[in-house]
Amino acid sequence: MTSERPSLALLRSMSDEAVLRVLLDTPRLTRAQLAVATGLSKPTAAEAIRRLEAAGLVRDTGERTTGRGGVGSYYALADAAGVALAVAIAPDGVVVEVVDPAGTVTDRVREDVRQPATPASVTALLRKAARRALGARPAGSVRVAVVSAADPVDRVSGDLVQLPDAPFLLGAMSPRAVLRPLFDGPVLVDNDVNWAALAERDARLAQGQQLRDFVYLYLGEGIGLAVVADGAVRRGHRGIAGEVAHVTVTGPGGTVLPLTELFAQLGLRRPGSIAIDVDRLLAALHRPDDDRTAAALIRAVRDLVTAAIAFCDPECVVLGGPWGTDQAVLDSLRRDLDGHPRGVPVERAVSTGEPSLSGARTAALAALRTDIVARIPA
Structure with a gap:
């Protein structure tokens, strides 16, 4: 033999x-x-x-x-060997970073978004930011782009999906269509909360904690949820799993209504918009003379969390976003969940700053390195 x-x-x-x-x-x-x-x-x-x-x-x-x-x-x-692009499309601005194979951000360009944002205006800003970031680099130097978008993303086309009462764009757009004329490499697009969840996974791993099964709930101008199971984000059939803004929750007086409508009833939307007014919401949470608004908010978040626990069986629930990481929200939610038959810890996100962009940047670096190794001569 x-x-x-x-x-x-x-x-x-x-x-x-x-x-x-x-x-x-x-x-x-x-x-x-x-x-x-x-x-x-x-x-x-x-x-x-x-x-x-x-x-x-x-x-x-x-x-x-x-x-x-x-x-x-x-x-x-x-x-x-080339570089990668890490892109964030968010309500406050479009950011494009150039990342080298060592993981260093060599260029960063930001373009502010004016509200109300439209697909046409954001498309123009993305194109402008990408061109500024690339500068005089030849098109072939960019090998891959990874995009984080604050809207639902179709997992097949990579297009941003228009859903009713979306807090950011008022229609669909295609980041791939914008970026492809600028270079020949692949463009990976996903929802910002999914990228933030992966950044959370990696940040905890860097701290020596292996968190592989958790729910990440983002609470900001918009609300989103990501499910991480066995270390990977579960995106659903179309890629829009976790769009929980329309989940029915308990409202004032025991009424049942969509979560998006709750903020309208509480007077916590921005004028002329369906985006949550985070500053007004935080002020309401910390107002000692009127706890009715705070109680309604915490009750609604509790309804979301208990539903997520029932369906996903997570190790823990991670709260991120500007009001998700507020201590009053954490403390109140923990008290509301105390004694829940399927008690799961509720924790503050440890990946802060720009978690969505951080997750996209990490994915862009990994894709770039894979591409470089794949070009070894046969």
């Missing part, structure tokens, strides 16, 4: 990948250092570098070692 030995082509490919992956994590290394880091012999590492140089993935930096011993050349990823 004879065992099959790996082919020479496979061995070369494995050596090339080992060298390339080390250079993805280290700015520059000599051939000797690459041999040590990969465990390859010096001649094998040198051959891998030569092949990667010929493929345009690695370059000689022109820098040389100093000191005793022979002079060594430093190698790094070539500029042709």
Whole structure:
């Protein structure tokens, strides 16, 4: 019985990948250092570098070692390895970042959104921000784009979906159609709450906590929910799972009404808009002389959370967003859920700042690195 030995082509490919992956994590290394880091012999590492140089993935930096011993050349990823775009489309603005293979944001452009936002106005802002961020870069340098959008996203087309009472755009738009003329790579689009949930997963992992089954509830100008099961976001058949704004909740006086209507009844919408007035809502939550509004809000959030617990069986419920992370909301919700037959911890999000963009940026970097490795010569 004879065992099959790996082919020479496979061995070369494995050596090339080992060298390339080390250079993805280290700015520059000599051939000797690459041999040590990969465990390859010096001649094998040198051959891998030569092949990667010929493929345009690695370059000689022109820098040389100093000191005793022979002079060594430093190698790094070539500029042709490419960059990724991380994009956030939100009610307050459109942000486009250029991310290099090391994960560094080399350029960032923001364009403010004027309300009321329309698909045409946001499309124009996205195109303008992307062009400004790319500058004089050749189209081929951008390998992938990842977009976070504050609207429902069709999982097949990547288009933003128009739903009744959407708090942001008043119609559908296509980020892919906007970005594709600027470069040839793939464009991945998903809802901002989904990206925020993945950023939360990664932030907790960095803290040594493996949170793989949880519900992420975003409470801000709009309301959204993401379900993470086995470490992955569950998007549903069309990709719009978690659009909970129309879930019926208990309103004032025990009435049952859609969640979106509750904010109208409580006078917590922005003038001429269906977006939640977060400043007014937070003021109501902390007003000591009238707790009726606060009680109605907490009761509605409790209805959402208990429904999510019943259907998703999460390890915990994470609250994010400008009023989801408010201590009064957390404390009140925990008291309301105390004694619930399926008690699940309710926790404040640890990924703050720009969690949706952070999640998109992480995905863009991972996709860029996968693309670079895939271009190793066969």
